[in-house]
Amino acid sequence: MEEWHRRSVLATGAALSAGGLASITAGASEADDRVDDLPNPDLDPNPGADEDWASYRGGAGHARFVRDGHEFDGESLEAAWSVNHDSTVAVADDIVYTTTADGVVALDAADGALVWENTDIDARDPVVAGERVYLGGDEIVALDRDDGNVRWESDFDPEEWTSSHTVAYDGVFVVADGTLYALETDDGSVQWRKESAVVESTDGDERESEFVTGAAAANGVVYAGTETGTFAFDPTTGETVWRDETWYSGITDQSIYATETGVLSERSGPELALYDAQTGEMMNLPTVRSGPTLSNESVIGGNDQGYGSHSIHGDEYDWTIDVTYTYGQAVISSETIYVYFQVDGHNYGDREYDQTLVALDKRDGSEKWTISKDDAPIGHIRAISGETIYVDNDGELVALRERVDDEDAADEGDENGDDERKDEDSDDSGDGDAGESDDANGDEEASDDADGDAGEEDDGDADDGDSDCPNTESDSECEDDSSDDFTGSDDGSLGDDGGDDGDTDTGDQTENGTTDAEDNGDTDGVPGFTTGAGLVGGALGLEWLRRRGDADDPTE
Template identity: 55%
Template sequence: MNSRPRGPPNEDWPSHRGDPGHARYIADGHEFSGGELEAAWSLEGAGAGTVAVADETVYTPTDDGVVALDATDGTVVWENTEVDASDPSVAGESVYLSGTEVVALDRSDGSVRWETEFDPEEEIVWQTVAYGGVYAVADGTLYALEADDGSVRWKKESITAASYGNEEDEYEFVAATAAANGVIYSVTGAGPIALEPETGTEVWQEGTYISSSDYTNAIYATSAAVGYDVSGSPEVPLHDAQTGESVDIGYGEIAFGEEIHVGGGDNGYGGDSIRGDEYSWGLDVMYTYGQAVISGETVFVYFTRDGGPPDPEWRDYDEELVALNKYDGSEKWTLSKDDTPVGRIRAISGETIYVDHDGELVALRDESSGDDQPDEGDENDDTDGENDEGDGSDDSGENDDTDGGNGEQNGSDESGGNNDTDGGNGEGDGSDGGNDQQDGDDDSDTVGDDGDDGASADGNDSDAGTGNGGMEDTGNESNAENETDTGNDTDDTVPGFTTGAGLLGGAFGLEWLRRKAGVDDSTSANDQSE
């Protein structure tokens, strides 16, 4: 048996759809003030893709390949244009992605460490990284791969079950995987199943017949529940994560944690208790969709319209990023696309919300924190006038770069690789973030756009096709004039490294800078909630 690399970093969003559970759930996240959210940076051509964030680095597919970005200012750490894959998961020294194959890239430079040779008939929905392994379903077979070299730990081509009291039969796997509670979850033609990660031994299997026309593509898990998408149906069956017993029915674009699940479809959007009826709320948003992230006591969701009358009186939200109380659905704040560069949520990490704004990946930060950029009274941030990255890693704000060298305080070393290449701590098995069928993400999430959560042939993220997201705490909004210093973030010898594609890149970035300059000519952070 190969040595076990450490699991995903103990961060908010180390994998597509959050954590290995893919439920788009953060137990204790940052409380954002909507009026203070501003764009810190953007990257053109990366908005539709799923996102993972670890050790102050953002990993995401783009129109041209896969990139690693400095989370502080969006500068490119490395770029690999040879790999066509999505749904990144970070663990140990690698970032794992899936598409036609599962591939592991070196986190320091983006080079390929290993790649499978399944040659599947259909794209792999997504991979789950946990317990020192990489778990994926290809052509009906569930594979457990060693994370360090891609060798097969075990595989299961089918299970034997008697669904609904019928005679025993063989059932292939019909959904991707999720990890939580020390087990691996998937779905077969006989229903959801939990397996021991080291051996593939069955822990439980719930006999719920799934016809060939109802094949699922993704599954989501937390410590409380397991949910999976059913093609052609807005319903998301929820089962007890420990026993497999059916507990409730959720609806499209689902996100859930320990107590509450939220989601919706043509007829409304709301939240309900996973067990019992303690919590139940709904919004007047028929034909309005949005894949949420549940973070702490808040539901963050970007709502968009699809169908229905053009201007119905009962439409509460359209093209707005909304923060709701998860217990009763009451509004905390809302931001319109007309005023702020909001869009489908790709990730939430620390004090940053990553969104897809018209095809650009935009990092939104709460400027009220005050420590992201130098205060007016801060002195000697760059005493020598040289290239201080200024990412906020020095709380004192003093002498960030006093030696005239590269003030590289943003998580990437001079060689262009990540300073922390071991992926951080924690197995992170519990939930890689919620159902990443990502709603409109860039990948092929069959039940939800894989971009955000898993790859799916139908392109409707498990959430029925809206965007997913995540947050990343990068520490500060970069100073448009002095902070980019792309020349120091990476060494020119790093394969695939490109410059000029990070800080406020693209048409939106330029326009945003012009608008900001018109409001305040200073280089300090300003609230902008137009």
């Protein structure tokens, strides 16, 4: 896959005009050639990264789409661990990044143990790229992945709002007070900005407006929407690659999603604008009033007629099921749609799914399995990564994994310990010394055997797992991630879910004067930490309730 060489293009220079529109003062022909080569689906937004959910909505395109994700068996899912949280999730290199009422935390994906915590910043929506974790809010904040120390912070000082952000192609792209900014990932400096953009219709009419969506990245470009249309920009220069040629009004404070094949812009009202990601041609206006999700094949979401799928090309993925007025933003992983349904307060009549985690076939919407909240600690999906589903269960982040059978665990123990003992028992030295080793450390290993350590099972590292809530006012249990796109003029404060008030020491001041929290190795200090409980069966359900009760005490 082609590497992204940002510096080589930046060397041509990009200047900001007095009107705020980016203008190129040098190397114009090189920039034009670059635009002619875009969009290009072979250009990875973050080359070298191989993560399912490195950004708070999955990837740089914010589509909540895992192309080659794990296929989960609902009957064997169980809770591996849980911890208090109040925002979205990113997962990279077996570390889970999220926020609590107290700040930003990094957790071990295997067991939820606290790796580090920074209580000095008020931010949300983590994105992991390179050696940094980038979070949004009123400002963009970049933290060091290793210790959580602040590396830089933007200075937008917004009067109205700041959008969600995306990190791709060596840049951080965000809209503040209607202006689209491209920030350098290393230090947060502004590489280019656009205060507005012009939509030109096929009739030659033009209309200029400011940006009202966040940004999404895919295909070597950055996508963003104005009040009148959607655009694709070269991320290194801000040059327009394509633009909407059919203006319309009604895009206000909404999100944008992008994959290799499609770009989806939310608009006021039930209809969304679906574009061909390569050409910018508007292909469809799918009716989705809640929880849009985008894959390379289809748009998923709910409306007044049901919950269903709209094909990007053709009609192979068109289907609808009778689940109206239910809310949940899905994750599309491989061939399956995973979604949490919750009946809206205005829904009259019985519905099949309420407070239920459902797996649907992506092609026809047929049910694969379901799990009720009465039987398991489930909720809106925060992330899917590796072999883990992360869900929000009443303010707790719960890691769900498939149960490991006792027989499988025994087999693992055999592989890690029994084989060694068998080799020792079959020692052909003939001296009858059990556990004697042929290598130089034989005596030490024999001593370990005597202590009973030789056959100890290797826990290993669990696969990491990589969500968001729908854009609905009716969802009282789940914080609205779509509304997180725009902070408005509020103070950007996070929720009031419990945080770690333990003995976390403070570290040295960073260069910008921010004091950051040092690592806290005491896993008991993780707020709300509980051991996993089984998801199915009466006994497992009772165990979950018991442990939930025990988990509530340490946080007081």
